[in-house]
Amino acid sequence: MTEKVNIQDLVEKQRKFYKEGNTLDYIFRLNSLKKLHEAIKNNEYKIYEALEQDLHKSEFESYMTEIGIVLEEIRTHINNLSKWMKDKKVISPISQFPSKSFIHSEPFGVCLIMSPWNYPFQLTMAPLIGAISGGNCAVLKPSAYSRKTSELIKNIIEKIFPPEYISVVLGSREENSELLNQKFDFIFFTGSINVGKLVMKKASDNLTPLILELGGKxxxxxxxxxxxxxxxxxxxxxxxxxxxxxxxxxxxxxxxxxxxxxxxxxxxxxxxxxxxxxxxxxxxxxxxxxxxxxxxxxxxxxxxxxxxxxxxxxxxxxxxxxxxxxxxxxxxxxxxxxxxxxxxxxxxxxxxxxxxxxxxxxxxxxxxxxxxxxxxxxxxxxxxxxxxxxxxxxxxxxxxIGFGGVGESGMGRYHGENSFDAFTHKKGILKKSNILDLKMRYHPYNKKKLDLIKKFLK
Missing domain, CATH: 3.40.309.10 (Aldehyde Dehydrogenase; Chain A, domain 2)
Known part of the structure; x- marks a missing residue:
């Protein structure tokens, strides 16, 4: 019998953990990715067993479509995380001379990841990798249909991460509904179009940004x-x-x-x-x-x-x-x-x-x-x-090349750097010099200033 989780309390604890700045550090994120990689390798045969029981998948297909893809995704993030986290310099407009501009990638905060039953391991772990490399906390909600794999995911995560950082909630519609009633900073959902519409409606209550990975013909x-x-x-x-x-x-x-x-x-x-x-x-x-x-x-x-x-x-x-x-x-x-x-x-x-x-x-x-x-x-x-x-x-x-849908097949992209980008907000910063201060932007305005500003902004 699965122990009942106080979901509201769990989300509040994750928010506190995030606000303390625990997930922001590069080394913390890197070590978390390495822990996940090692845990998956150590549990490889248990994953085979769970997928065989849930979907009668062979070891070959389980590795090719689930485990191998996840391990490769983690390696990609480990090898590139430092580069992705660096502020990206951009050219400032001449109208703001002298200044420097850059884009800073900041985590969203506390994320909800809801995954389906058809690739229950891969489609839970792949977005989690993006959440970790992006510096977020995350609540995972795997499918109730793929029970053995979902239980194993919970067991793996609980052994390597504290629940205030990464946690797994098992259950069915009741737990899904309770999770969607919480205020998350970002939601990543993979599943059917009909359920995706419901997730989007619930996210709109808190104006929560989200990615929907759906389907179609x-x-x-x-x-x-x-x-x-x-x-x-x-x-x-x-x-x-x-x-x-x-x-x-x-x-x-x-x-x-x-x-x-x-x-x-x-x-x-x-x-x-x-x-x-x-x-x-x-x-x-x-x-x-x-x-x-x-x-x-x-x-x-x-x-x-x-x-x-x-x-x-x-x-x-x-x-x-x-x-x-x-x-x-x-x-x-x-x-x-x-x-x-x-x-x-x-x-x-x-x-x-x-x-x-x-x-x-x-x-x-x-x-x-x-x-x-x-x-x-x-x-x-x-x-x-x-x-x-x-x-x-x-x-x-x-x-x-990233992966994602369009229209009713979904919105947003992930995999590789696209996953890091999916789980981070791109914060634009313009840093102005104190050496020179152009007076033309200040009151009082006049024709001479207008002619001058037109030369810059045309």
Whole structure:
């Protein structure tokens, strides 16, 4: 039984700890990052066990998509923190001569990080790294659905950090609601669009700044210049990772009509190579019965080209390819968040652009082409959070380009320096010299002063 936490008291203690200046020092932040890195390494096999119990993830997939990404993110922050914390000099305008200007990155203060169940370790730890390097205190609220991983996160954090600095609150809706009723200095939320809207409403009560990492239906476009075999392989990879329970998973595929059969055959071939003899021992399961039943209901047997199998006893749904001609069908009306992949044919690229732009802005878009004109056109014509040309989902692992959504797929960016920036306020400072004091800005004003100031401000 989880001990009941007095959330209001916890937030007040963190605020006191922050106001005492404990988190501001470079060495404090650096040591905190190193402690976190060491703790993750020491608990690697416990993390594997927790992820296996929650999502039936293999050790390989757990390391590739959760542990390894987090360790690399921490190393990036450790190696660059000193540089990121330095005041950034900027050129002062001539109208303020003589002066110096700079930007100082200050922590927000006490932050709330709410994470989802699909990548329960990575999507809790990655924003925490930004909070630590930015000099904040943080309350973590991992998902109740991924219970084993959430409990392990709490155990790890409690052993290396005092609760007045970093703390973990377990629980479900009651705890979520109580946390959102507190006054935080910053909120970082990863999850569904509907819950994201609620978080934003609650944040508005205190004018709390926030980042929302949400989701949506991420499209794939494959034109007739693409390497179809490699395209199918990389789409299959992106769809099979975590059994499609990825906010940036390929949600549906537009394929040029004359390449449809080739793509279907290559997709089938690659799935069979990924899982020879239908051996799905390393394939993750659906997180719970509610989501299992929802995804299962999206499988229209009459439209299944390949797959369509599932197991009620293990809550597993296996890779499924469906032919979709009705763009208003149930499978095209909501984010699938599972291993079902609708395939839609097109004749002209404008059909893809018009359809994508008629819907909410997706979190990711994937284009497979060897035509530079098509590449430029899609990137400029379609609004989306980020994506890949000739691959899927791997842009998430590139810390130098940042990650985030746009419109209903989210707001704000993180990873690498973007995480440090996300958890800090950029305080602009102009330091004026006392040597020279221009009199023209002071009363009384006259025509001569106006003519003079126009020479500076034009």
């Amino acid at each position: 991420s499209p794939v476009i494959i034109d007739d210049t693409a390497d179809i075999s490699l395209s199918a392989k990389r789409v299959a990879f992106g769809k099979c990772v975590n059994a499609g329970q990825t906010c940036i998973a390929p949600d549906y595929v537009f394929v040029k009509k004359n390449k449809k059969e080739e793509f279907i055959n290559e997709y089938k071939k690659n799935i069979n190579e990924f899982f020879p003899n239908n051996d799905y021992k390393d394939f993750p399961k659906i997180i719970n019965e509610k989501h299992f039943n929802r995804i299962k209901s999206l499988i229209d047997k009459e439209k299944v080209i390949f797959g369509g199998e599932y197991s009620d006893s293990t809550m597993s749904i296996f890779p499924t390819l469906v032919e979709e001609n009705d763009l208003n069908s149930p499978v095209m009306s909501e984010e699938i968040f599972g291993p079902i992949l609708p395939i839609i044919t097109y004749e002209k690229i404008e059909e893809c652009i018009d359809y994508i732009n008629s819907k909410s802005k997706p979190l990711a878009l994937y284009l497979f082409t060897n035509d530079k004109y098509t590449e430029k056109r899609i990137i400029q014509s379609c609004s989306f959070g980020g994506g890949c040309v000739n691959d899927t989902i791997v842009h998430f692992a590139d810390s130098k």
